[in-house]
Amino acid sequence: MVDENSLSAARKTKFLARKKAIELYLKGATDAVLQKKTGEKRSNIYRIITNRCLQRHSDGDIFGWRGALPHFRVTAYERQTAPVVHENGAGATGALKWLLERPQFKDLKDRFHKRILNNADSLAHPKINVQTIFRWFIDELRKAGLEDQKAWPFNSESLGYESVRLYIKKVLAEHPFLAMSKMGGPDAIAKAKASDGTRRPDFKLFDRVECDAHKLDCRMVVMVPSPHGGYEPRKIRRIWIIVIIDVRSRAVLGYHISLRRECSALDVLITIKNALSKWAPRTLTFCEDGYAEGAALPSAHSEVYLSACWNEFSVDGALANVCPRVEEPLLHIVGAKVIKPQDPTSYSSRRSKDDRPFIESFFRVLASGTMHRLSPSTGSSHEDKKGRDPEKIAAEVQFQLDYAEELLDVTIANYNATPHTGLGYRSPLAQMDFLSSKTKNRIRHADPELVKRMAGSRKVCTLLGGEYTGKRPYFNFENAKYTSEWLVQRPDLLGKKLWLQLDDETDARWATVSDSNGLIYGTVHVQPPWHRSPHTLYMRQAIRALATKRLLFLTGNRDPVQALIEYAEIHANKKLPVHPAYLQARRIMMTSTQALDEMKEPNFSVPDVMGEINRQAMPEELTKVSGASKKTKGTSPPPEPKPKSASQSAPLPKMRMAKTW
Structure with missing residues (x-):
């Protein structure tokens, strides 16, 4: 086919005449008829058909109507004589x-x-x-x-x-x-090899999610106490953010910020756990109204999306994404199949970024909307620095890790509530509500107890010790000993191989014991010196490595986590980034402190049912006082009863003695 309208007026007139002449020639028109109607000779039309239209093009087809185009070369120029170059440079064609x-x-x-x-x-x-x-x-x-x-x-x-x-x-x-x-x-x-995306399958809500990790293009610092007073900025390595996004609604289900040098399988599991757990907004320090109206992750937007499972988990070929430690919990807890490039039957075996376009597009939006707009940003390439020193700027402006975590949380939550051009200007959360209203009772939900334990490390250990060794029964689990009182009463378990699993990946002080039949026996706690502060297995491994190098000295009376913090804050080289284990310790200690503060706050909103049970368990005198105070609500409280004398006080209970083994 030829686009006739794209030709100039003269070439179009000539082409249409040739085209009509070829049609008449094929119908058997004579030379006189051809010349009368088209002005072309029969011999010339024969030459155009045989030497031009029927010749094979480099694309594999014949030239066809293209051969009838005037001033269109069908065969390349072939020189017949040796080139003679003139003074003006002409004469060397071909x-x-x-x-x-x-x-x-x-x-x-x-x-x-x-x-x-x-x-x-x-x-x-x-x-x-x-x-x-x-x-x-x-x-x-x-x-x-x-x-x-x-x-x-x-x-x-x-x-x-x-x-x-x-x-x-x-x-x-x-x-x-x-x-x-x-x-x-x-x-x-x-x-x-990738298509243009027009023939992608039509997924339903939670049919497929995409997961990937992105290294933030920004330098940050942490403020550590100075031995001379005050605080000093210490630089850290660029951190990773792992995100899970739903393909159909474009909503971010969950994310996790990894402080390690490279992402691990544990980081992927924590991201999955966060996507299945309820999200809560942070207490912001850089502003008061950072979250937009309706900004949230789906788990906090509606109870319907809490612990919502998906069917397919699309990842790249990184080992952290496709290892058995990630695939097995996904299959048994979430019920999802991992789509990985290592599978030769999968379309992702071609290893194209277009196989996961939505997560890649989100990372581009995340980078351009947050880190690339800050002065400590390193940019996407070396040219983006434009002579700036991001590390020096981060130390001068004291852009801390805590600020980056708050900024990312606000940005992701606001993204879910922002109208999306690919969704008809619906926000991802609005699109999710629209789709879920059409498919009621279709969303699967994971068991909250299994979700809570899915990121915990799990290992088969042998119960050692016992009466023949003179030691309390214990397990060797991840460079520490675990024991409990109930193990002393179970000599039948000595020498058996049992499963130990951490219920909370951020607190390795406790582990659950079970056997190969799935029977849970109880919990065990870690022995000193690891029993003092909450810590992760990565922190324990880092502390052990520092102790092996004689940089730390562990004793039974010293908290290893506190020793790690002191080492990182006092002996760290200012020119080198802070150890990632120190950053994990800061995060866990902060989370633990916040949890203790929440437990100390009194809760006055006791339900009436619990109040009735408490009143039934109270002595008769206190019940009357409680009832009187309830009747006189809004008035001054009743006077406190006078303290009893020593002679009227109740006798103390009998002292209990500890058992000896």
């Missing part, structure tokens, strides 16, 4: 092709093509370097004696550089996929 078609240069042509196409296995960069190939080609022609003969290209001013460049481009055009790999790399090949 010289390179004529040179390579000569019999004595047939071997040079093969080596020339091989050098263009087959240099991927060499030490050189696979991307084509025209200058390097041009110099090699000129040297080969010089060795053939063309320079002494003053033949082309040595009789031209630029040595035929433009002809060689265009010839290289033509050879690469004949091998498009190879050209993509050389010019664009593996990403260009993967991009070419």
Whole structure:
């Protein structure tokens, strides 16, 4: 087909005349009829059909109506005589092709093509370097004696550089996929294999989620106490954020900020746990009204989405995403199948970023809307710094990790409540409500107890000790000993292999014991010195490593977590980032302190049922006082009873003695 309207007026008139003449010729029109109606001779129409329209194009089809286009070259120009370059530079048209078609240069042509196409296995960069190939080609022609003969290209001013460049481009055009790999790399090949997204399957709500990790393009510091008084800024490594996003609604289900150098399977499990647990807004320090109206994660937006399960979990090929520690909880707790590139039957085996477009697009929005707008940002590339020193700026403005965590939480919550162009200007939460209203009783929910324990480490351990060794029964679990009182009463378990699992990944002081039949026996606690402060297994591993290097000294009377904090704050090198275990310790200690403060706050909103039970358990005198105070609500409280004398006080209970074993 030919777009006739794109031609100029003269070419369009000529083309339509030829087209009509070809149609009449095929119907058997005579030469007189053709000349009368179209002005074309029958012999010329025959030549156009045979020499042009029926010739094969480089795309594999015949030229067809394209061959009838006036001033359109069907065959390449072929020089018949040796090129003679004039003083003005003319006369060298087709010289390179004529040179390579000569019999004595047939071997040079093969080596020339091989050098263009087959240099991927060499030490050189696979991307084509025209200058390097041009110099090699000129040297080969010089060795053939063309320079002494003053033949082309040595009789031209630029040595035929433009002809060689265009010839290289033509050879690469004949091998498009190879050209993509050389010019664009593996990403260009993967991009070419991916579709444009118009034939994607129509997913329902929670059918598929995408998960990925993104390293934040920003430098941050933590403020540590100074031995000279006050606080000092210490830089930290760039942190990771792992996000889970629903494909159908574009809503972010949950996220986790990893403080490690690289993301681990535990970080992925914590992200999944956060997506299945209820989200709560943070207490902001940088502003008072950071959260927009209706901003939240789905678990806090509606009880329907709390612990909502999905069917497919799409990830990249990172080991942390596809290891058995992640796949097994996903299958048994969430009921989701992992879509991974390691599966040869999966479409994701082509390893293209277009296989997870929604999470990649979200990270672009997250980076451009938060970290890239801050002065300590490193940008997406080295050029984005524009002469700035992000580490120095972060220390000067004291951009702390706590501020970044608050900023990310606000940004993600506000994203869920912001109208989305891909959703008809509905927000992700509004789209989720709209879809869930159509599919009631379809959303699956995970068991909250299993979700609570899914990120805890699990290991088979042998119960050691006992009466024959003179030691209390204990387990060796993750570089520490665990024991409990009830183990002394179970000598039948000595020497057996039992499962130990942490119920809370942020507090490794307690573990649950069960057997291979699934029977739970009880809980065990860690022995000193690890029993003092909550900590993670990663923190314990880091403390053990520092103790092995004689940088820390652990004793039974010293808290290892406190020792880690003191070491990081006093002995850390200002030029090196703070240890990630120290950052975890700060986060856990802060969370533990907030939980204790909440437990200390009195709760006066006691239900009436509990009040009735308490009144039934009270002595008769206190019940009357309680009833009187309830009747006189709003008046002054009744006078306190006078204290009894020592003679009237009740006798103390009998002292209980501790058992000895």
